[in-house]
Amino acid sequence: GCNFKWIWRAKIPLKIQFFLWQLFQDSVLTRDVMNRRGWLGRPVCSFCDEREIS
Secondary structure (H helix, E strand, O other): OOOOHHHHEEEEEEHHHHHHHHOOOOOOOOOHHHHHHHOOOOOEEEOOOOEOOO
16 A cells, blocks of 8 residues: 555644545545445536536
């Protein structure tokens, strides 16, 4: 696996470190990650109601 020591040694707030670690683990549930996990969801943007490209 990847070595994430650089995240924990960085001089940034703990909540940012934790968010970065989650981001690199693909555990932040963005639409892209949810699609890779098989979530079909709504194919239109929540803000402008236009169809999103996968």
